[in-house]
Amino acid sequence: MLLMEDRQLLEAYRNGEEAALNKVYEHYRPSVERLLRGGFSFSSGGQTFRFRGYHTAFELQDAVQEAFMKAFRQNARQGYSGLQPFGPYLMGIARNLVIDEFRRRRREMALFVPESAEVRLARSESQETSTSSQWARHWSNPEVGVMRRQQHTLVKDFLTELEPQLQQLVQLRFIDGLSQEETADLMGVDRNRIRRMIKDLRMKLLRFMKRRGQISSLDARELIKMLSMA
Numbered sequence: 001m002l003l004m005e006d007r008q009l010l011e012a013y014r015n016g017e018e019a020a021l022n023k024v025y026e027h028y029r030p031s032v033e034r035l036l037r038g039g040f041s042f043s044s045g046g047q048t049f050r051f052r053g054y055h056t057a058f059e060l061q062d063a064v065q066e067a068f069m070k071a072f073r074q075n076a077r078q079g080y081s082g083l084q085p086f087g088p089y090l091m092g093i094a095r096n097l098v099i100d101e102f103r104r105r106r107r108e109m110a111l112f113v114p115e116s117a118e119v120r121l122a123r124s125e126s127q128e129t130s131t132s133s134q135w136a137r138h139w140s141n142p143e144v145g146v147m148r149r150q151q152h153t154l155v156k157d158f159l160t161e162l163e164p165q166l167q168q169l170v171q172l173r174f175i176d177g178l179s180q181e182e183t184a185d186l187m188g189v190d191r192n193r194i195r196r197m198i199k200d201l202r203m204k205l206l207r208f209m210k211r212r213g214q215i216s217s218l219d220a221r222e223l224i225k226m227l228s229m230a
Contacts, residue, residue, distance in 0.1 A: 180194050
């Protein structure tokens with residue numbers, strides 16, 4: 001109700017005046033923290049999911065700051081009319097940040113599958129032939145073989161372009177199949193750093209494959225095989 005009751009403050013907020021932004025931040029910060037710490041349910045793609053909330057001070061404060069940064073952008077300030085309570089408007093921004101991150105991670109994770117899932121998939125495809133014979137038959141198709149060899153070469157090129165720390169991350173997390181905690185311990189960094197590195201790695205891979213026209217034809221299951229071979 002703060003901005004609805006104080007029209008002078010509302011105008012100062014819409015103009016981006018520092019004192020007004022500070023007052024809005026201090027007033028609403030506890031509410032945003034409660035939302036992002038406690039979590040909430042949301043729907044995506046016809047399914048209902050539960051965001052369990054941020055439970056480390058680093059993650060929580062990072063999300064809170066990002067929410068206010070969005071709320072303080074010019075288009076967001078000008079988009080708030082002052083006719084409705086500002087709290088729900090701000091909470092909607094914070095919720096959308098979480099939901100957008102969830103959807104982005106689902107899209108990026110489509111490029112990666114656990115190796116155990118690869119094994120189960122290979123076994124379920126045929127009960128009569130071995131995994132090795134399936135692989136040989138797959139590559140015996142000249143057209144498919146050329147495409148896979150091209151992708152394999154691209155993945156090798158991608159790995160060689162990575163800085164040593166990201167190469168080590170690929171080896172430990174995606175090839176050796178270690179958990180984030182185990183990877184963090186071996187690399188001598190904390191888990192939050194590993195998560196940021198994985199995010200960076202996925203974006204680099206997506207951009208790399210997109211530049212080379214491979215995103216539309218790339219099979220996520222084959223990517224893991226090629227990473228292991230590379």
